[in-house]
Amino acid sequence: MTGLPNHDQREALPDSELDALLAAADADLLRYAEAKTDPARLLLTLMAADNGAELESRPSEVRSSDQLLDSVLTAESAAPARLLLLHRAVRAVTIADNAEIHDQPEAETDLTDNSNDKDRGPDHRVNESDYIISLVHQAQDGSSDAFGELYRIYVDTVFRYIYYRVSTRALAEDLTSETFVRALRRITGFRWQGRDFGAWLVTIARHLVADHFRLSRHRMEVSAGEMLDSNEVEPSSEDSVLERLPNEALLDAVHQLNDQQRECVTLRFLQGLSVAETADIMGKSEGAVHTLSHRALHILSRILTPETDDGSSGNLGPRDFLLTGAGCEEEEEEE
Amino acid sequence: MPTGPDELGFDLDDSAGTDAPGPLRLPHATLATMREDFLELCEQQHAQVVAFMMRCGATLPDAQDAAQEAFCAAWSELTQHPERWQLVGKPAGWLRDVAVKRWRRPLGARQRVPESLVGELPDRSHPGNDVGELTALTATVQLVLASTDETTRIIWAYHRDGFANVEIGRWLGMDAQKVTDILKKTRSALRLALAEHVEGRTTR
Numbered sequence: 240m241t242g243l244p245n246h247d248q249r250e251a252l253p254d255s256e257l258d259a260l261l262a263a264a265d266a267d268l269l270r271y272a273e274a275k276t277d278p279a280r281l282l283l284t285l286m287a288a289d290n291g292a293e294l295e296s297r298p299s300e301v302r303s304s305d306q307l308l309d310s311v312l313t314a315e316s317a318a319p320a321r322l323l324l325l326h327r328a329v330r331a332v333t334i335a336d337n338a339e340i341h342d343q344p345e346a347e348t349d350l351t352d353n354s355n356d357k358d359r360g361p362d363h364r365v366n367e368s369d370y371i372i373s374l375v376h377q378a379q380d381g382s383s384d385a386f387g388e389l390y391r392i393y394v395d396t397v398f399r400y401i402y403y404r405v406s407t408r409a410l411a412e413d414l415t416s417e418t419f420v421r422a423l424r425r426i427t428g429f430r431w432q433g434r435d436f437g438a439w440l441v442t443i444a445r446h447l448v449a450d451h452f453r454l455s456r457h458r459m460e461v462s463a464g465e466m467l468d469s470n471e472v473e474p475s476s477e478d479s480v481l482e483r484l485p486n487e488a489l490l491d492a493v494h495q496l497n498d499q500q501r502e503c504v505t506l507r508f509l510q511g512l513s514v515a516e517t518a519d520i521m522g523k524s525e526g527a528v529h530t531l532s533h534r535a536l537h538i539l540s541r542i543l544t545p546e547t548d549d550g551s552s553g554n555l556g557p558r559d560f561l562l563t564g565a566g567c568e569e570e571e572e573e574e
Numbered sequence: 575m576p577t578g579p580d581e582l583g584f585d586l587d588d589s590a591g592t593d594a595p596g597p598l599r600l601p602h603a604t605l606a607t608m609r610e611d612f613l614e615l616c617e618q619q620h621a622q623v624v625a626f627m628m629r630c631g632a633t634l635p636d637a638q639d640a641a642q643e644a645f646c647a648a649w650s651e652l653t654q655h656p657e658r659w660q661l662v663g664k665p666a667g668w669l670r671d672v673a674v675k676r677w678r679r680p681l682g683a684r685q686r687v688p689e690s691l692v693g694e695l696p697d698r699s700h701p702g703n704d705v706g707e708l709t710a711l712t713a714t715v716q717l718v719l720a721s722t723d724e725t726t727r728i729i730w731a732y733h734r735d736g737f738a739n740v741e742i743g744r745w746l747g748m749d750a751q752k753v754t755d756i757l758k759k760t761r762s763a764l765r766l767a768l769a770e771h772v773e774g775r776t777t778r
Contacts, residue, residue, distance in 0.1 A: 252769040257761070260711060260768050265625075265734055267712040272624035275634055381609060424613050 371436050378426050386426065390419055393437050397444050403493065403505045404448045414451060418444045438516040441506065445520060492542040500535035507532050612649055615665060620645065622735065623669050629731035631720060632677055644673035667737060671745050674728055711771060718767045722760060729753055730760050 371392070377385035397418050402411040421443050429439060493504055499521070506517040507528070518528045620641055627637035648669060651659045662668045708716065719727050725746065732742045739757070743750040 252765050252772065256772075257765050257768060260772070261715065261734070261764065264709075264712040264715040267709050268628060268716075269621060269625045271708055271712075272628065272634075272637070273621040275624070275638070420613075424610060427607075427610065 368435075372431070375426070375429065375431075375436050379429065386423060389436065393440050394419070396437050397440050399509055400441050400505060401444050401448055403501065403509065405451070410451070414444065414447050417447055421447070435512065435516055438512060438520055441512075442520050488543065489539075492539050495542060496535050496538060499531060500538065503528060503531040504535045504539070608652055612652060615648070616645055619666055619669055622666070623673050626670050626731050626735055627673055627677060628716070629719060629734060630674060630677070630727045631724060636677060640673040640677040641669075643676040644669045647672050647676075664741075666735070667732075667741065667745070670732065670735070678724075711768075714767055714771045715764060718764050719760075722763070726756050726760055729756050733757055 371389075374385045374389050374392075378389060394415060398411055398415045401414045401418070402408065405411050405414065418440060422440055425443075429436070493501055493509075496504060502521060503517060506512045506520060507514070512520070514525050514528050514532075517532075518525045521528065523531070623641040623644060624634070624637045627640050628634065632640060648659075648665065651662075719730060722730075728746065729742055732745075733739070739753040740750045743753045746753075
């Protein structure tokens, strides 16, 4: 009766080996739990613990990922106002090009500011700014309600910024959550330096995105979770691709820009930040941002402007870009 | 020094109940500092409490819910009864104790559904068996633990998180020697199962 392991042999597993195996199993379980820990859940845990009843009564204020993505891609919600802004800016550059006027960066600034103020009234920016300042002060003093309101106001901006950089919805959601968790932790240290609170959040997001790409260079595997999530995105966008074509074309064109141009356009036109705020976040001078955005708009103009029979770019108004899908043909960027 | 919630003289199920006194009015700056410390505690302990609960036999969603309730209760204690929170010697043990009690609590009218806001977030957890994503080694350990009774699993989970047998016995209301005996038995069962695991790996 030899050759078969018996219980005595099995129990001979030495203590040191048993301990090593148990420690490895513990570490694996912890790794699993960490991977499944959603930072947004932690944030909401704290907010709910702070004032559970109030938060439970207004769940609709937390926007789902679908709503966030839709706000970027559909024409019915507020976000496409930013897309319209970018359409207009691109259009302005196209018209300027056609008239052989090549250096009018001021035109972008005017377009940005007018669009916001016309829609919201002249005092809106001042009132909005006071409101945000008040919310930030309250949040710094420990008000979770105020932080919740800041979250509601800026989650869209932060998500869009990250989404444009990483192009994966699930990852953008994770990094958005992480941005707010980090902001909550550091809000007491936030100091007004003449820029919007959103710019501060975007700076945090920017660092997180940079960290993500830096770390992912060393990552060999793709987790099953990421694969499943990225698969989920495809059908929903395909279903409505025809309805969204004009904006999709614009977003595609934005993706063809190089990193700096894309970031600049995203911050300036999709987030609606000023040149100064964009410059601050990107760590560049305002002049450099002007140049960068102007160059980016030229490229977008080239990508999006349809060639007519006579070789000109047609004579369409700004809304025509949105309504007709004009300029959806893509060209190779000659950067 | 009392470390378990029960010894602090309050009913865990009612820690956020209606008969509790109104929220303590803390200076905002104090609250902000407390919140910062608490977030740090969350970051350090949240995943560990989830793993602890899974070792106790909870599924991932149950473990996450139990952990969430424990952290909510901790924040409530910290902000509303700071004098009681100061008596908690080991917040890590307190959190586990509360999480276990919330998890074991029978379903009924007093069961508080975890915050509804969480339902608004996209669920990225995988449907199906949690164990599928763990290594074979961890799955083996979890299977062995699953074959034991609940108290044994809880004792083992505390033990693996570094708590002393005396503490575990005090929280679970049993003699430290009994805790030692249970741990010894569990270790034997794991030694046997893991020997098979190692054997299977080497003969493959």
